[in-house]
Amino acid sequence: MARDTGTDDSRVRIRPNPKGNRPRTKKRPAFDDAVGALVLGVDRGRYHLLTDEGVPVIGMKARELGRGSRSAVVVGDRVGVVGDVSGAKDTLARIVRVEERTSALRRSAEDGETAGVERVIVANADQLVIVTALADPEPRPRMVDRCLVAAYDAGMEPVLCLTKADLADPAPFLSLYEALEVPALVTSFVDDEIRGLDAVRERLAGRTSVLIGHSGVGKSTLVNALVPGAGRATGIVNVVTGRGRHTSSSAVALPLPGGGWAIDTPGVRSFGLSHVSPDGLLAAFDDLHAIAQDCPRGCTHAADAPDCALDEWVADGRAGAAGEARLASFRRLLAAKTEAAD
Numbered sequence: 001m002a003r004d005t006g007t008d009d010s011r012v013r014i015r016p017n018p019k020g021n022r023p024r025t026k027k028r029p030a031f032d033d034a035v036g037a038l039v040l041g042v043d044r045g046r047y048h049l050l051t052d053e054g055v056p057v058i059g060m061k062a063r064e065l066g067r068g069s070r071s072a073v074v075v076g077d078r079v080g081v082v083g084d085v086s087g088a089k090d091t092l093a094r095i096v097r098v099e100e101r102t103s104a105l106r107r108s109a110e111d112g113e114t115a116g117v118e119r120v121i122v123a124n125a126d127q128l129v130i131v132t133a134l135a136d137p138e139p140r141p142r143m144v145d146r147c148l149v150a151a152y153d154a155g156m157e158p159v160l161c162l163t164k165a166d167l168a169d170p171a172p173f174l175s176l177y178e179a180l181e182v183p184a185l186v187t188s189f190v191d192d193e194i195r196g197l198d199a200v201r202e203r204l205a206g207r208t209s210v211l212i213g214h215s216g217v218g219k220s221t222l223v224n225a226l227v228p229g230a231g232r233a234t235g236i237v238n239v240v241t242g243r244g245r246h247t248s249s250s251a252v253a254l255p256l257p258g259g260g261w262a263i264d265t266p267g268v269r270s271f272g273l274s275h276v277s278p279d280g281l282l283a284a285f286d287d288l289h290a291i292a293q294d295c296p297r298g299c300t301h302a303a304d305a306p307d308c309a310l311d312e313w314v315a316d317g318r319a320g321a322a323g324e325a326r327l328a329s330f331r332r333l334l335a336a337k338t339e340a341a342d
């Protein structure tokens with residue numbers, strides 16, 4: 001999949017490699033003294049950063065980075081900061097650089113004046129953990145499909161995390177995602193303990209994972225178990241948001257004890273996907289993507305697309321039963337992209 005940095009604003013200084021050569025121009029000082037940092041949270045124009053030296057610092061965007069959604073600095077971004085990077089009270093550093101993103105999770109606005117405008121929510125995460133309860137509240141397959149589309153489009157690996165398996169059998173829900181080969185984790189409450197937590201820990205260790213899920217699915221329960229202290233408005237969380245996680249209205253990166261980051265997102269209500277193209281989604285499926293090289297130009301690969309090579313692949317038996325199921329699942333995601341979220 002093509003790398004997408006989430007902006008085409010030339011004022012945003014994005015370098016292919018943090019250690020690579022930086023082009024110098026007269027207009028833009030190179031900021032050779034900039035310190036590397038990770039964006040942990042964003043709160044009313046203030047960026048909560050952790051420098052490579054491990055110092056929590058508050059920063060603001062330097063003017064030369066530009067304004068508006070196209071030059072946004074988001075949670076997970078790797079940035080360069082100058083100025084006061086001591087982290088002392090009431091100091092403010094300046095973000096002068098955003099490194100090239102390895103992934104960009106985005107959503108587009110669905111209605112109102114900004115309809116269709118896409119924005120990046122989280123940068124540089126490897127996986128999207130879609131937290132869904134098997135019951136109470138009932139799982140919402142269409143919402144899960146939409147999260148999958150967002151993950152594939154972002155260049156992130158999706159993972160299903162099915163909670164409350166003590167209340168319902170995970171098998172029927174899991175079967176919906178079999179053909180797509182989405183990895184799944186299953187947790188439950190037994191004797192006041194979360195079962196399945198070790199597998200979740202293992203899956204998240206050393207990686208940067210975004211956790212997404214509706215209110216009530218047990219995401220907070222999970223985050224609190226994974227990140228000791230995450231639920232308290234003290235310690236690192238206080239440093240991150242300045243207020244405590246529950247009042248935060250945007251994503252926040254929490255350090256996992258064994259290494260890696262869990263990026264908690266506020267309850268999702270909708271996930272606009274109008275920015276995702278059929279080919280962008282197809283690129284996440286190597287096998288289907290290879291077959292579709294024979295499609296007519298501009299093929300939408302949908303069930304009603306004329307002469308779609310994916311139909312021939314199934315019709316002449318090359319796909320086999322598994323391939324046929326996979327195509328049907330791919331097309332379900334394609335359709336979910338344009339459906340209204342439920």
Ligand SMILES: Nc1nc2c(ncn2[C@@H]2O[C@H](COP(=O)(O)OP(=O)(O)OP(=O)(O)O)[C@@H](O)[C@H]2O)c(=O)[nH]1
Binds near residue numbers: 187213214216217267
């Ligand atoms: N039976 C059962 N209940 C669970 C499980 N996990 C969480 N719960 C319960 O489900 C309810 C919702 O859990 P939360 O962790 O608050 O859910 P959330 O998704 O963070 O929801 P918000 O806090 O509203 O965003 C709580 O009463 C939990 O105790 C589980 O595996 N099984």
Ligand SMILES: [Zn+2]
Binds near residue numbers: 296299300302305307
């Ligand atoms: Zn096609």
